[in-house]
Amino acid sequence: MANAKRDFIVEKVKEVLAAPSCCPELKDAAQKYLAALDTADEKAAGKILIAELEEDVQSIDDTLAFFCSDAAKEIFGAETAANMAETARKVKATGAKICFCPACTAGKTILDHKETLL
Numbered sequence: 001m002a003n004a005k006r007d008f009i010v011e012k013v014k015e016v017l018a019a020p021s022c023c024p025e026l027k028d029a030a031q032k033y034l035a036a037l038d039t040a041d042e043k044a045a046g047k048i049l050i051a052e053l054e055e056d057v058q059s060i061d062d063t064l065a066f067f068c069s070d071a072a073k074e075i076f077g078a079e080t081a082a083n084m085a086e087t088a089r090k091v092k093a094t095g096a097k098i099c100f101c102p103a104c105t106a107g108k109t110i111l112d113h114k115e116t117l118l
Contacts, residue, residue, distance in 0.1 A: 005116045010037070012106045013049070019102035026056045026103065033117075046117030049110070057107040063099040064088040 016022055017030045029045075029052040036045035058066075066072050067085035076084065091100045098108045110117075 005113065009110055009113055009116050010034070012110045015106035016053075016103050016110070019106065021101035022103040023056060026052050026107070029053075043118060046114075050114050050117055053107045053111050057104045057111060058099040060088060060092045060096050060099060063101075063104075064092060 013030050013033055017027060017034075022030070029049045033042075033045040033049040036042045064085060067076075067081050067088055069081075072081040072084070075081075087100065098104050
């Protein structure tokens with residue numbers, strides 16, 4: 001059973017890595033975790049990954065505030081930022097608490113099962 005849980009987490013880590021929304025620091029932590037699998041450094045790398053995820057996985061409220069900001073308009077353009085803000089509103093209306101991007105979605109799943117990394 002433990003192997004199935006770990007395999008599930010490894011797949012989620014790979015999803016985080018593949019996400020265009022994955023920041024460089026999280027990408028680095030995820031890559032180091034995968035490289036450390038089945039080594040003496042695996043648990044230490046897992047702790048680092050957890051810490052990075054705890055910093056990076058954003059709430060839907062923070063996501064909505066960002067896409068309503070001038071910074072988002074500068075980065076993505078006004079139309080894309082407005083569309084993303086609308087998506088965030090719809091996601092929030094469903095009761096979701098976490099950002100809808102692939103990195104945050106997979107990252108939240110990892111955090112929900114972080115005991116597997118420790």
